[in-house]
């Protein structure tokens with residue numbers, strides 16, 4: 001990020017985005033669970049992060065769900081209904097071969113061949129280039145699952161990554177997919193390596209990225225441990241969560257903190273996510289000046305910290 | 317390589333190969349033309365290297381051609397006729413979409429959108445995992461072409477690489493593909509970045525790799541500049557070369573150095589390759605004790621150095 005912002009190798013201007021770029025970048029996270037930065041200058045949006053991760057894990061590609069959390073994604077949909085290449089979950093978890101998904105094929109392989117190097121999940125497809133005006137070509141080339149010594153390591157190959165916006169949410173969601181995969185394989189979470197072909201910062205974000213880097217360089221003022229995904233997380237867990245997600249997104253229901261904590265039958269880890277969705281419902285649908293303080297109070301300190309930085313209605 | 321050999325992160329044993337491994341490795345070559353190492357302990361085989369590169373560039377997948385140069389590849393063929401995933405050229409240059417290859421789709425895109433980040437050429441296919449006993453699953457996940465400032469950069473994503481055998485020939489062939497692509501796009505050769513998910517050294521090669529590393533660390537004793545691929549290299553050049561290749565491989569013809577240099581209508585760069593094929597014909601078919609010295613004499617010094625290290629019949 002330093003490199004791309006301050007010492008770019010290239011200046012590019014593709015498809016209307018003037019940017020500075022470095023080619024061929026990679027880094028590794030030894031603790032991929034610690035996937036959220038707590039920086040005032042880079043207000044991460046935990047509601048969107050969890051929504052996106054769940055949207056992927058459920059294999060979805062509908063604009064309806066993801067556009068509610070990230071209205072900017074509407075411009076990537078060719079038909080106003082579906083996302084294309086960037087619906088990575090649809091590619092990974094949707095049917096691929098005789099009713100089994102790519103994810104199924106790879107996890108079945110890895111259960112039978114633990115030290116395998118073959119657990120590659122390609123995402124980018126050559127067909128995406130056939131239509132020159134395709135607004136949404138997958139940025140994720142593929143994910144590689146490597147079970148070793150009781151841990152699941154993952155290597156991610158991105159063809160391109162916007163270091164300001166894309167990188168943060170991609171690392172969040174992909175490490176969530178990694179942790180979910182580890183659970184399905186009965187393994188612990190290993191290392192996460194992220195590789196990027198074109199690592200770039202758009203010119204109009206460069207100033208902000210510089211401030212974020214300065215803040216990060218002066219050392220983290222706060223940090224919060226991110227909890228472990230429950231070991232019983234399964235496809236049904238995701239489905240169950242998304243029933244509540246939809247009810248809140250469409251404003252058909254409203255939940256109190258107590259209801260979420262005692263009535264939904266969810267593990268505390270996933271209760272946090274429903275708390276976030278209800279908070280977001282209040283912000284979007286009720287357009288409140290102040291959200292229900294009991295909800296904020298029920299949040300983990302790290303998520304509360306992020307919510308109060310991000311949304312004025314949470315900061316009161 | 318140091319890491320995998322001396323400080324491996326993991327010891328693996330998949331599909332019968334005990335190996336030491338490092339996960340998530342990458343490096344960059346600023347001059348990818350300098351693609352051959354001149355090391356006594358690691359006798360690179362330039363005949364095989366050029367044969368493999370041409371086999372890829374011609375989009376072939378027949379065992380007949382490649383098995384002549386690398387008999388060990390026979391065990392990777394499921395039917396004794398074709399190679400599978402490792403016939404990367406077949407995937408890249410064979411028909412993919414309405415008669416156009418993946419390579420065609422990407423080069424057409426890049427001619428129209430020079431700063432594009434979309435020029436990704438996926439190779440590994442999820443279908444390869446459907447058959448659990450598949451002997452030949454592509455190790456190459458994809459190649460990414462990035463034209464910038466008049467140069468063509470490339471990033472290569474490997475799911476797995478054997479650092480002793482695979483790495484050397486992969487870097488050779490992929491940088492040849494890069495240089496060929498640069499010519500088709502009217503660009504100069506840029507940088508080459510190689511990323512590997514599972515970087516490993518088989519235990520039974522570890523001793524040799526250690527010697528190679530020691531030799532490399534003590535500084536290169538010799539080095540030879542590798543010439544630039546001629547700017548008129550086109551698909552017909554490859555076809556033309558492979559006519560001669562086949563005639564020599566099947567022992568239907570034999571060429572003198574003079575014939576190669578004056579009668580084949582080939583650029584001196586490609587004459588070198590036919591000289592290598594004729595030398596190999598003499599070794600394989602004539603089983604000579606000493607090859608024709610005029611052929612050896614006509615070789616570029618770097619190739620002569622490699623040939624005399626590799627084959628006793630060239631060393632006399």
Ligand SMILES: Nc1ccn([C@@H]2O[C@H](COP(=O)(O)O)[C@@H](O)[C@H]2O)c(=O)n1
Nearest residue numbers: 015086137139160161162166167170433
């Ligand atoms: N998950 C995603 C999706 C898009 N992106 C950004 O969106 C851009 C899409 O534009 P192109 O298709 O022109 O490359 C990517 O280059 C990348 O910067 C990202 O960084 N992460």
Ligand SMILES: Nc1ccn([C@@H]2O[C@H](COP(=O)(O)O)[C@@H](O)[C@H]2O)c(=O)n1
Nearest residue numbers: 117118331453455476477478482483486
């Ligand atoms: N081009 C190639 C082809 C194969 N290989 C090696 O062959 C192995 C194939 O075994 P797997 O399919 O079990 O991974 C790879 O892991 C890799 O070590 C390579 O390194 N380069």
